[in-house]
Amino acid sequence: MTDGKHPSGAPWRNFYGRLKGKGLRKSQEAFLDEDLARLSPGAVDWEANPERRPLDLQALFGGREVWLEVGFGGGEHMVHQAARHPEAGIIGCEPFINGVAMLLGKIREAGVENVAVHPGDVRDLFDVLPDASISRAFLLYPDPWPKKKHHRRRFVMPEYLEPLARVLKPGAAFRVATDIPDYVRQTLEQVPRQGFEWLAERPADWREPWDDWISTRYEQKALREGRVPHYLTFRRR
Known part of the structure; x- marks a missing residue:
């Protein structure tokens, strides 16, 4: 149109x-x-x-x-x-x-x-x-869009992250789970640019799930196929 x-x-x-x-x-x-x-x-x-x-x-x-x-x-x-x-x-x-x-x-x-x-x-x-109305957000096993030409379709791009940052309260947690190493790379590259801090001090902080986690059907499929889950936690600055 x-x-x-x-x-x-x-x-x-x-x-x-x-x-x-x-x-x-x-x-x-x-x-x-x-x-x-x-x-x-x-x-x-x-x-x-x-x-x-x-x-x-x-x-x-x-x-x-x-x-x-x-x-x-x-x-x-x-x-x-x-x-x-x-x-x-x-x-x-x-x-x-x-x-x-x-x-x-x-x-x-x-x-x-x-x-x-x-x-x-x-x-x-x-x-x-x-604005600043959401206390916690989850992005769990999003579509990986594995082809390089499709990476711009991923959620972890400014088109989505900028409004997400706007609606999150200062100090709000943003949790991301994925089994795709390149999605981890792009997440760690893009999310901090929008005013987030990655809360990781040791490998267990991204290798082990959250205390209140429940394994989803997508995670079970990843584990069956030999892929390794990553659990990333960010805080809205």
Whole structure:
């Protein structure tokens, strides 16, 4: 489009990756039909909020501190954290609708209520998150985009890191897990440039998982295929 926008007014943003995989089971379709609208922060939708009013996190989570998971995959980590940390509200973003359906099923099973789900691009959520409103962020086994010409599509680039830094509170933690050595390199190169400090003093600080970690399906696949996980923790300066 010549004006760089969708008819809804949303900016035209390139998106790389899958939006939908194999057919959903009937139970998963029911989760999407019955639960997604209730759990989605409505202010993220461009048609519902064309003025881009900031998301009311107080109304969403009742005064809890707010965490963000970017690309929650099948949702096991997000639900685990929500159950373990009821004092926090967790917003998860995931454009892959099959993963969203899997998460909704896990939310029902676990009975957690301190969650919100954005089934789309995290950049749309960044548009409406208030400055310095997020206390912790997770980026766990993101798409590695292994070809060199595709490295600019990775999350650890200024297009994503700059708005992430804006919405994180000073002192907020940003956790990154990946099994791809070159992703580690790019993360350590790019993230500190956006106002983050890498919290590592010894090898165990990136070789051992966090105390409240749960191994995801993506990590289990990496281990089966002989790849080594890295656990990187940054602090927003």
